[in-house]
Amino acid sequence: MSGMNVSGMIMVQEAQRGGFEAHVYPSRVEAAIQLLRVAIRRSTNEIATIEEVESMVAELVADERKFLEE
Secondary structure, three states: EEEEEEEEEEEEEEOOEEEEEEEEOOHHHHHHHHHHHHHHOOOOHHHHHHHHHHHHHHHHHHHHHHHHHO
C-alpha cells in the first residue's frame, strides 16, 4: 500500500487481485479513516481490531492535545 499527494488530495493505492486499485481522498484524515476501515474489515477478529484502533486513536488524540497545551 502506498500513498501520494495528488493536487492537494491524497491517493491511496492498494494491491487488489493481482493488480492495484487507487482511491483519492480530499484529506489525510479521510484517507486514514478509510485505511482503518479496510484493516478492520480484513481482520480475522473485527471486534478486537476495533478495540485496538479505538485505543490507539484515543492515545493519539490525548498525546496531541497534551502537546498543544504545553
